[in-house]
Amino acid sequence: MTEPTAVTLAYEPALSSPQLLAPWPGLRAIDQALGRFIQDLNGRLGGEADALLGLCAALVSQELGQGHVCLPLSQLPARLAAKAELPTDWQARVTDIEALSAWLRAQPVVGADETAELPLVLARGRLYLARYFAFEQQLVHWLQAAQAPLPLTVPEDQLAAWLADLFAPVPQTVLKAWRQARGETPAQAVIPFARQWLDVTEGAELDWLGLTALLEAQDPVRLSSELPALLPAAACLNWQKLAVATALTGRFTLISGGPGTGKTTTVARLLALLQRQALTTGAALRIRLAAPTGKAAARLTESLGRAIDELAHGWPQVCDALPRQAATLHRLLGALPGRRAFRHDADNPLVLDVLVVDEASMVDLPLMARLLAALPEGARLILLGDKDQLSSVEAGAVLGDICGLSHSGMSPEQGRWLTRLTGYDLAPWSQAAGPALRDRICLLRKSWRFDGQSGIGRLARAVNLGQAAQVAALLDNPPADLALHGGEDRLRSLLAAAVAGYRPYLDCLAQGPCDAQRAAKALALFNRCRVLCAVRDGSWGVGPLGQAIARALQQAGCLQPEGDWYVGRPVMITQNDHGLGLYNGDIGLTAFDGQRLRVWFQLPDGRVHGFLPSRLPPHESALAMTVHKSQGSEFDHTLLVLPDAPLPVLTRELLYTGITRAKGRLSLFAPRPLLLQTLGRLTERASGLPLALGGAG
Numbered sequence: 001m002t003e004p005t006a007v008t009l010a011y012e013p014a015l016s017s018p019q020l021l022a023p024w025p026g027l028r029a030i031d032q033a034l035g036r037f038i039q040d041l042n043g044r045l046g047g048e049a050d051a052l053l054g055l056c057a058a059l060v061s062q063e064l065g066q067g068h069v070c071l072p073l074s075q076l077p078a079r080l081a082a083k084a085e086l087p088t089d090w091q092a093r094v095t096d097i098e099a100l101s102a103w104l105r106a107q108p109v110v111g112a113d114e115t116a117e118l119p120l121v122l123a124r125g126r127l128y129l130a131r132y133f134a135f136e137q138q139l140v141h142w143l144q145a146a147q148a149p150l151p152l153t154v155p156e157d158q159l160a161a162w163l164a165d166l167f168a169p170v171p172q173t174v175l176k177a178w179r180q181a182r183g184e185t186p187a188q189a190v191i192p193f194a195r196q197w198l199d200v201t202e203g204a205e206l207d208w209l210g211l212t213a214l215l216e217a218q219d220p221v222r223l224s225s226e227l228p229a230l231l232p233a234a235a236c237l238n239w240q241k242l243a244v245a246t247a248l249t250g251r252f253t254l255i256s257g258g259p260g261t262g263k264t265t266t267v268a269r270l271l272a273l274l275q276r277q278a279l280t281t282g283a284a285l286r287i288r289l290a291a292p293t294g295k296a297a298a299r300l301t302e303s304l305g306r307a308i309d310e311l312a313h314g315w316p317q318v319c320d321a322l323p324r325q326a327a328t329l330h331r332l333l334g335a336l337p338g339r340r341a342f343r344h345d346a347d348n349p350l351v352l353d354v355l356v357v358d359e360a361s362m363v364d365l366p367l368m369a370r371l372l373a374a375l376p377e378g379a380r381l382i383l384l385g386d387k388d389q390l391s392s393v394e395a396g397a398v399l400g401d402i403c404g405l406s407h408s409g410m411s412p413e414q415g416r417w418l419t420r421l422t423g424y425d426l427a428p429w430s431q432a433a434g435p436a437l438r439d440r441i442c443l444l445r446k447s448w449r450f451d452g453q454s455g456i457g458r459l460a461r462a463v464n465l466g467q468a469a470q471v472a473a474l475l476d477n478p479p480a481d482l483a484l485h486g487g488e489d490r491l492r493s494l495l496a497a498a499v500a501g502y503r504p505y506l507d508c509l510a511q512g513p514c515d516a517q518r519a520a521k522a523l524a525l526f527n528r529c530r531v532l533c534a535v536r537d538g539s540w541g542v543g544p545l546g547q548a549i550a551r552a553l554q555q556a557g558c559l560q561p562e563g564d565w566y567v568g569r570p571v572m573i574t575q576n577d578h579g580l581g582l583y584n585g586d587i588g589l590t591a592f593d594g595q596r597l598r599v600w601f602q603l604p605d606g607r608v609h610g611f612l613p614s615r616l617p618p619h620e621s622a623l624a625m626t627v628h629k630s631q632g633s634e635f636d637h638t639l640l641v642l643p644d645a646p647l648p649v650l651t652r653e654l655l656y657t658g659i660t661r662a663k664g665r666l667s668l669f670a671p672r673p674l675l676l677q678t679l680g681r682l683t684e685r686a687s688g689l690p691l692a693l694g695g696a697g
C-alpha cells in the first residue's frame with residue numbers, strides 16, 4: 001500500500017456549486033482525479049456538480065487504497081470534523097445520515113446496486129465504487145446459494161463410523177505422549193493430559209483413577225478396547241472432527257485456526273471422507289488444492305502430503321485418490337498476461353468437484369469474487385486460514401468478515417445433526433438466533449504444535465486476546481524460546497543474531513558450484529531464520545536493515561556484496577511472472593553454478609530451478625522482509641523488528657502474524673512500551689459483507 005500524500009482537491013471551475021477544497025490530508029492524486037471525474041459526470045447527467053459528492057467519491061477511493069471496500073456514511077461526519085475550513089453547511093449536510101443518504105440516492109451517478117451501471121453504489125449505509133459492490137454482491141449470492149444443505153449419499157451411521165475411525169486416538173501415540181506427560185504424579189497429570197490428547201472437555205467428570213490405570217498399563221491393545229468405555233462421547237469435543245462432519249453437508253466450509261491447530265490434518269481427513277463417500281457410490285471426486293502465493297502452495301503440498309501419508313495406513317485406496325500437489329490461485333485460474341481477468345471464469349469454469357484454498361486470509365475481495373465465478377455449478381469450496389492474521393494487502397477482509405458470523409455459535413439444528421454424527425454434547429454451543437452461514441464456519445481452538453510451556457504459543461494467544469498483563473509477564477520473564485531486545489543496543493543484537501542465523505546457508509553456498517541439490521539445501525537453511533520488519537521505510541525498515549545486515553555479514557566474512565548480484569544475495573519476487581512460474585513473494589538465492597550466477601527458486605511443484613538474474617521479474621533483496629510478505633511462511637527462528645515509534649501500521653494483527661511465523665524461537669527487537677501499545681490497536685476494514693450475510697453491520 002502506498003503511503004498517501006496530501007494533495008489539493010480542486011474542481012473544474014466551469015461547474016457550479018462549491019468548487020473548493022483546500023488541501024485535504026491523505027488524499028492521493030488518484031482519489032482526487034476520481035472525485036473530480038464523478039463530480040463532473042454528475043453535472044453532465046443532469047445533476048449538480050456538487051463538491052461534496054466529489055469529496056465523497058474521493059474518500060471512497062482513498063478508503064480502497066487503505067484496504068476498505070467502502071465508506072460507511074456514518075464515518076463521514078468524523079472525517080469532515082477533522083477539517084477546519086469547510087463550507088459552513090457541510091457539517092450539517094452530513095450529520096443527518098438519512099438526509100445524506102436520500103441526497104446521495106438522488107444523484108444521477110449513484111445507483112442502488114451494481115445493475116444500474118453507475119460509478120457509485122449506495123447500499124447497506126455504505127458508499128461503494130460500483131465494481132467493488134459488484135464483487136461483494138457476487139460473494140453474497142454465492143455464499144447464500146451455498147448454504148443449502150447437500151444430500152448425504154451414504155447412510156448417517158456409516159458416516160459416523162468413518163468419522164470415529166478417522167479420529168480414533170492412535171494408542172501408540174497416546175501412550176508415548178503419556179510417558180512424557182505423566183511426571184512424578186500421574187494422578188495430577190491425567191486431567192490436563194486427557195484434555196490435550198483425548199479431547200475431554202473442561203469440567204467433565206470421568207473415572208480418572210480408571211483412566212490413569214489404563215494409561216499406566218502402557219498396553220496398546222487394552223487401550224484400544226477399554227478407552228471408549230472410559231471416555232463417553234458426551235464428555236469429549238474435537239473441533240477438527242466437527243469441521244469434517246460440517247464439510248459433508250455443504251458446498252462451502254470455512255476452517256479457521258491459529259498455527260498448529262490442525263487445519264492441514266483436518267483437511268486431509270475431510271478430503272478422505274468426502275472421497276470415500278464418493279467412491280462408495282460412484283466416481284472419484286476431482287479435488288484441487290490452491291494457495292495465494294507460491295510459498296504457501298509449496299507448504300500446502302508438503303504438509304498435506306505428510307498428513308495424507310499419516311492416514312494412508314488405514315485408508316489406502318482413498319488416500320491414493322487424494323491430490324498432493326497445490327498450485328497458486330493465479331495458476332489455477334489461468335492468469336492472462338497484463339490482464340486482471342483469468343482464463344477460467346463463469347463462461348469457462350474450472351474442472352473440479354472440490355477446491356481447497358489455504359491461507360485464505362490473504363485472498364482479497366476481487367480475487368475471491370473471480371474465484372467463485374470460476375467454480376463450476378455444484379462444486380465444493382473449502383477455505384482454510386487464520387482469521388486473526390493480517391488481512392489481504394488489497395481491499396477486503398473476506399475470511400475475517402465471514403468468521404465474524406460465527407460469534408452466535410451454531411444453529412440448534414446444526415448442533416443436533418453434529419451430535420448424531422459425533423455423540424458430542426453441543427447444546428452449550430448452540431444458539432437459536434444467528435446468520436445461516438455460521439453453520440458453515442469451523443473454528444479450531446486447540447494448538448497441537450505449541451505445548452503449554454512454549455513461550456511462542458503463550459505469547460501468540462495473549463497478543464491475540466490483547467492481554468497486556470500476560471504479554472508483559474512473558475516479556476519480563478521470557479521462556480527459553482522467547483527473547484526481547486528492547487534496549488538501546490538492540491540493533492547490535494539484531495545484527496549479531498542475523499549473522500548467526502544466516503551463516504549456515506552462506507556456508508552451504510560457499511562449499512562449491514551450485515546445482516539444484518545444493519540450492520535446495522541452502523534454501524532450506526535460509527528458511528530456518530528470517531528477519532521480519534513491521535515497516536518498509538525508516539531506519540528500522542526493510543531496506544536500511546537489509547543493507548545493515550549485508551554489511552554485518554560482510555564483516556563476518558560470509559558475504560562479499562559486489563554490484564547488484566553476488567553469491568548469497570536472497571531476493572524476493574514482487575510481481576507474478578506466469579511464464580517463468582515465479583510469483584509475488586517467492587524467495588530465491590543467488591549462487592554461482594560454475595559458469596555464471598543464477599538465482600535458485602523452489603517452484604510450487606517442489607523442483608528447484610536456477611534463473612539468470614536478467615530474466616527475473618521485478619524483485620527486491622530479502623535479507624529482511626516485511627511481516628506482510630511473510631504470510632504463508634514459517635521459520636525456525638524469527639527475528640521480529642518493530643520501529644522505535646508508533647505508526648498506524650503497527651497493529652495487533654501485525655504483531656500476531658509476525659509472532660506466529662516462528663516455529664521454534666522468536667526474538668523480538670522492539671521497545672517494550674511500543675509492543676504493549678501495539679496490542680491495543682486493532683485493524684478494522686470497512687465492508688458490507690457481514691451485514692449482507694445476516695451478521696452485525
Ligand SMILES: Nc1ncnc2c1ncn2[C@@H]1O[C@H](COP(=O)(O)OP(=O)(O)OP(=O)(O)O)[C@@H](O)[C@H]1O
Nearest residue numbers: 240257258259260261262263264265266303448449
Ligand atoms: N488431532 C490431532 N491429533 C494429533 N496430532 C495432531 C492432530 N491435529 C494436528 N496434529 C499435529 O499437530 C501438528 C500441526 O498440525 P497441522 O500441520 O495440521 O496444523 P496447521 O493448522 O495446518 O498448521 P499451520 O499453522 O502450519 O498451517 C502436526 O504435527 C499434526 O500432526
